[in-house]
Amino acid sequence: MFAPGKTTLLLVLSLFWLMPAWVVASSSDPHTLVIGKISHNPKKHYRYLKPMLIYAVDKMRDLGIRRGKIRMVKSKEQLADLVARGEVDWVTETPIAAAYLHEMSGAEILLRKWKKGMPEYHTVFFSRTDGPVKRLEDLKGKIIALEDPASTTAYYLPLNAILQKGMMPVRLKSFREKPPPDKVGFVFVREEINIATLVHKGLVEAGAFSNLDWSKDDHLPSQYRREFSIIQRLPSVIRAVELVRRDLDPAVRERLEEILLKAEDDPKAAAVLNAYQKTRRFDKLSRDQKQSIYDMYAIMEFVDQSL
Amino acid sequence: MKTLYVLLSLATISTSVALAAPEMPAGDTPDPYRDLVIKTEGGLEVTTTDGEFSLELGGRILADAAIYDEDKNALGNGSELRDLRLDLEGRLYADFIYEFSVDFADGEADVKDAWFAYDAVYPWKFSVGHFKEPFSLEELTSKRYLTFMERALPNELAPGRSIGIGAHWSGQRVTFAAGFFGDDYNDDADDEGDEGWGISSRLTFAPWAEERSALHLGVAAGFRRLDDEEEVRFDTRPESHITDIRYLDTGKLEQSRSIALLGLEGAWVTGPFSLQGEWMQAKVERDTGTEPTFDGWYLQASWFLTGESRRYKQDAAKFGRIRPLSEHGALEAAARFSSLDLNDGEIEGGSSDNLTLGLNWYINRQIRLMANAIFVDNDRFADADGDVEAEDEPTIIQLRAQVDF
Structure with missing residues (x-):
């Protein structure tokens, strides 16, 4: 039966002491990747976004990215402003919000997100x-x-x-x-x-x-x-997309695309994808598909102006 | 005297976390859109728009009444506030979460969850404080979401809450949790001897865990070194809390050094129907060279007449809140058979079987009414360590009105 002596016990305790100290110290670097989202339930969405952010940042360390940050705001106008000012690098949103962000801040669609496992909905x-x-x-x-x-x-x-x-x-x-x-x-x-x-x-x-x-x-x-x-x-329209700000460092943009595309084949990412609004995978969209989303800005404008 | 090791561990972890916290990234960039989101559905929830700070004030009131159709012993019809709890939980500086809850049901403050955790190394979570040891699906599922008013008889063998440190890991299908613990916060620490300590671990596997469909399998093991008094006692009421009669009672088992625990769990949810069962065993190691071993099990079935489904939370490997599908609420019928045997060799703690029929009406997400009928069947040793007549077979009707917010 297991009965540790004092030395063993102190060794085990030291491990617990070292673990948080190491983790906290490693997240103090100023190079930060920022993910943004419009949210009226930030407590819930924070839990959705955080695992994916940690996963992505961990694979960008060689690019100088050391930590991640979540910025959630109440409206599409606020998010567009943050993207335009370079304060949000990466956004996960539905097509209408994506169209607005593209129009107002120049954000560009990176990939399609199979949110809740679905590529499209209507x-x-x-x-x-x-x-x-x-x-x-x-x-x-x-x-x-x-x-x-x-x-x-x-x-x-x-x-x-x-x-x-x-x-x-x-x-x-x-x-x-x-x-x-x-x-x-x-x-x-x-x-x-x-x-x-x-x-x-x-x-x-x-x-x-x-x-x-x-x-x-x-x-x-x-x-x-x-x-x-x-x-x-x-x-049908595209279910959801990942966007990045237009002036994001190309190396970071490319790496983010690579990380997200490969996530479905990475066993370590399975739980991360599941937390990320039950995303099954990410895939590339054609130029026409992206344009069809950007064109939804006209729908938005038409509806807003009609009321 | 508290155990040197546990104190050391708590002190060192608290210090490292406290020193490191000011270096956290939160708030170092002014955010023009930083605001608060306030929700009052349920309790009061306040969250900063970026999600890095949150605070939720909640609580629960569980009002019970029980009528005993007595057989040989008087059990005492009555009523009680089973839980009267205030709960505070939240997030600090993005990466730290905490919970602090106190129960006032028996007229004094009884500390329940009182822990904080480091939550920045997904999918790991490191906790320190007073929380449930990772053992038993039913024990880890909040009483607010349990199908029956009381946990099944074998729950007496589960360790419950203790002060300690723990780590939890969750993958897509698998979760693992382990911890190193001292005693329960509420234990009497008047004596001068060293406190006991224990380790617990739990591994779960969910081959599938969809909405309305899940299969859960789990195994847990624990070891506890008892304190210097070297005493342990297993005793439990029938599955009703209002009576004080604990038919099953081993009495104080003196000269006991340690307890080894083993548990198996399973649950299956398919639409409105679910099954859940557990088996657990406690083996006591005594200076006398004997190893009295006690075990118990339960199996329960539940069916939502109104179509809802028990909600399995895969990342925590336990069950969560029921969400009624219509404005009339949800109706659930359930049955459970449970058995606990505290007899082994010269230890005659008694053995009991309880059959429970339950009906739950979830008026909405926060309020539910419960009714349980329990048929108790005690053996010839189930005499509350000699205090009552054995082979008692009472029937219990008990009701609960529950609100949690």
Whole structure:
């Protein structure tokens, strides 16, 4: 049976003493890689981003990168400002935010991120099967529930589709308000489950979110799904991307690309990818694919100016 | 007198961390957008927008009542506040996390978690303070998220919280945790002898761990050198906390030098259905040359009538909060069989089987009501070390209203 003497015990304790001292000392170098993200839940996102940042920094030591830092901000405007000022090097975001960052700060798409394991996703509009809305045109004078004003599939893309149909959306403060008969009322309800619940209760006539939310029980319980119908699907868009600031040191940019591309084959990265919003892998996008994301800025501008 | 080694370790680690902390990178660049994000869903959570500092104030109230359909012994119907806890946790300077919780349920301050950890070497986490030794899935899962009101009988063999240092590593499928510990903070330290010490370790493997689908396997081992008094006692109530009768009781086992612990764990979640089971064993090494060995096991099944799924947290290898899918909340039915045998050779601590049927209504994420019916079957040695009649077979009905915030 294990029974250490005093010497063994002191040796073990010394190891515990040395471990944190070494780690802390090694992170005091000023050469820093900064990852940025728009977040309204920084506590959660911090845990997502940190493992990947540590993993990447560890593989950039020969380039003089010694430590990583996370910068999260509340809005796309703030993030664009930080990227433009060179204070954020690397951003992980959804396509709409990527388009905005490219337009306003010159950030460039590095790779596609298979966030939650998916390369693409699309918007689904849905309503109660026994309700009055059978197609998008039926939304006139009715209310649709959306997530929040930063969402790609649950705000910008569905509103753009409504506008393209020649209908005018109008934001309501509450689903209890009545929209003008010639306009489509919309409300923000923050979470996907709230969208599903409001539609199920008949408090709003329709909802829109991504096809991934449609098949996720936490966001749309199966008992609701059975009573809903998809009335329209929009074309697929890229799920998520990694961007870097335009003037990032080319060696760092190249290394970051290499690290991310190789991560799926590195057993040590498996847990890191999982923490990084369950990313399955990263891959390269063609020039056209990147442009299709950058072009979403026009959608964003069109929607913003129409309201 | 406290153990020299444990004191030394705590002192040296605290010193190294405290000296190093001012060198941390946080806050050395002015951030024009630095702000606070405040959330009040559940407790009060305040986080800086960059996530480097956070503070969360929470707590829990567990109000219980029990009715005993007595057989041979009076168990004492009644009510109690099972937990009355305030909890503070947070992050400092990006890389340090901490938790401090105190329970006031029995009228005095009972320190629960009181630790801080270094969290900058992913996927490692190094902790120091008072926390649960890595042993037993059920022990490590918070009482807030357990399927039944009380842990199963064999939990008496699990070490629980002690003061010590620990390391935790999590990979995509595997987790490993180990620690070196002194005694429980709440242990009486009046005597002048050296405190006991122990080591514990736990290895888990999850072949898959998706949302609504997981398989968990685990093995844990521990060793504890008892303090200079060289006494150990295993005693436990039936799976009800309001009664004070501890049918199973080995009495003080004097001249005991050490305890070796072994545990096996398994859990399977598929949609609304789950199974969970554990077996554990404690072997006591005594100066008399004997090695009394005690073991126990439980197996439980749970089914969410409303479609939810038990949430397995792979990185911590334990279960987390249930999230009801509808505004009416979630309904869970469950059954458990557990058994603990504290008889071995001349030690006649008793043996007991408990069958529990449970119904839980999760009104929302923070509030739940629980009802348990427990059928107790004690053997002829289960007499609370001679204080009550053996072979007692009471039935227990107990209820809980729980809020955690």
